[in-house]
Amino acid sequence: MKLSELLQEDLDIEIETNRLKRRDFIKLTGASLGGLFVFFRTGSFDLLAADQKRTLPTDYNAFLRIDEDGEVTCFTGKIEMGQGVITSLAQMLADELDVAFESVKMVMGDTDLCPYDAGTWGSLSVRVFGPSLLAAAAEAKSVLISLAAEKLGTTTDQLYAQGGVISVKGEKGLFVTYGQLTKGNRIEKLLDNQSKPKDFSEYKIMGKSIIRTDATEKVRGKALYAGDYRLPGMLYAKILRPPSHGASFVSADTSAVRNIEEVMLVEDGEFIAVLHKDPEQAEKAIRLIKAAYTFQEKKVDEKTIFDFLLNSETEERVVNEKGDIKNGRIASKEVFESTFYNSYVAHSPIETHTAVAYLEEDKIIAIVSTQSPFGVQDMIARELDLPLEKVRIITPFVGGAFGGKAPAQQALEAARLAKLTGKPVMVHWTREEEFFNDTFRPAAVIKLSSGMDDQANISLWDYKVYFAGSRGSDTVYDVADQRTASFSAKNVHPFSVGAWRAPGNNTNTFARESQIDIMAAKAGMDPLEFRLKNLKDERMIGVLKAVAELFGWKPAKFPSGRGYGIACGLDAGSYVAHMAEVKVDQKTGFVEVVRVACAQDMGFCVNPHGAKMQMDGCIMMGLGYALSEEVEFTGGDIKTANFGTYQIPQFSWLPIIETVILDKKEAMQAGGEPAIICMGGLIANAIFDATGARLFQLPMTPKRILEALSKV
């Protein structure tokens, strides 16, 4: 099939899936635009679909362009929220294409400029999008080399590329630049994976630590986040919100705001908003509206939620089954039954959900703090009954997200108000709105029965996870008779829940790694030795050994009184192992985390410095869910309203952090999430080693620690 036909076929698919309209496609690749275009799509839709539990359309995921001046642009629907892909993806493209790192420009998260992407989550950017980017760059380079051979009158094998220049081997002065080759030409090439990317050992820019390219803008205060856009006539909107989730609107008396100077009132059914050029005036005005609601019965709170969840009617999904757990029970000399709990946790990015929307003729343009620009485009088009091409989402820098900005309700609010008023409308949630509307990490319960034979081999693993999700529920250890099941139900939680950095895995790793230490202590074995004895996975063994060396682990029978903790796990393809040292004040229950070491096997690491920063960040953020973060509520009333009642980690919590990334020349894996998964189990195990007290519930607040200490 000819290239044009292939393109046509894909265009048809796109039209069918209503994603990228032909007109936009032509606009994107407009005939007036010279240069080399390589179209590509992510390689592993199965992986994406499995990981995200959603089916992706088979359209193009991104493309790169080499301009006539040799500048390289990568258009991608991925977004930058602090995780650093603005730098690492550019490194990958530059290295594979053999251009200077500085010549790569990233255009991210603009639905008019970038082809469809499902969203920036699941640690997919480097491990799934990355290989496609490399393949595209390899393809582009091979096309350029063919063109150069023609131009220089040589064969392709006489040529080599370096720094955006193709030269003839051994012939000084005989060369042509990428820009000269693409000038006046318009070359379209559909990625057919004929050109193989380099071997990992050949990369020079990848594998190098590069300081994030957005640092200078950010330290100047010049980096633009959604709330920083200033549009002529822009109004801030405050939306009338129910006081409780599940409350039903009855009526509202808006008379008090009708005659306030410069306040604009919008009433569209139950959707009521006030707008003012000053957000504080809008906030004052919205408080003057008296609204009546009917409330649902407030059945649960943060204490009763666990029984409520366990008593709910759930659907069971078997995640993994091997051997027969009945036999495992018989083979076990001792059986350990534990139940683990974790509370609702908020995302709490420092930038709250923000969006500004305006009309350009009949098209809505929205600048949105989101992880999912195309998802937001879908939502706005659907809810406001607009064709997709009448909605453009632009994603500027995102001020932290952690899964919480996959939903972006604020964008719909801004778009709706822009459409109703004709004005540019900014919706910048207050911290209180952020807590109220957050999609919390779900409260969850894990019931775990494990067994051990008289040789300290794990002989039984019967694992039931309720409401956390199955990510990270892998047994990890070598157990002949094991079963893992995940239980869930729809509409059980009194408010919205969602993905929170390494969703499910924090809860699952907490349960598994706590249980392993319970067994090791019973066997009278050092918990590292117990793990190594029961592991077969070489990569897990590798990170455990690496972290033991980094930490200076000395084997002991636990609890040793030293306050040492250990945990390991697997997330999104990467292996992590952590060790920690804590001090516990037995009078107050206060935990001081003295140091944390972490080893990570993430396959080939594109930007070691950036990856290590992610590990540091995971460790700091993870201390929050381990020790203090818990949303308080009664039914649909969220009692947690601001940081005064929700303690996130602070500088004074900062332990000595040491990290190591194993040197691997294998497929690239996740970097943004894995190192957070161990933090609950790690600290729980360290508290046990310090005090002999075993914690079964996250967060391990001083109160819960004192309770556990009273049982020792």
Next chain:
Amino acid sequence: MEKIIQFELNGNQVQMPLNQDQSLLWALRTHFNLTGTKYGCGLGFCGACTVLMDNEPVRSCTIYMADVEGKKITTIEGLAPADQLHPIQQAFVDHDAMQCGYCTPGMIMNAYGLLLKNPSPSRKLIIEGMNNNYCRCGAHSQIVDAVESVSNEAKLNQIK
């Protein structure tokens, strides 16, 4: 109520009719287009809105414009000439002391205020002095390193 408020902003005298009960944060953002100062919580918990008032770091979300009359305000935009970086800003770049960068201006302004008071604080004092500026991404370690790197007498003159 609107009233003409006069104060010094990043080295310039300004006079503007402003709502007296508007917060300094939103006045900076909406009237002066100084959007480097960020909203984080509105109650002074997180420090994303930190600016200097008469060389003291303050939470601009908790300062009313009425109280800004006659004061000297410095925001992240006023820390260095447009084409230059202040040594603290440079240290944040060199140490890559940020991830999402949203809390960064507040961090830098707070660190600046800290160093104006004590040009060579120990690591422990830096941690104490920065404690109430929140970073959710967890760049704490790099931020402390960055502040520590400019924390010595020799660089004080550059800072001032």
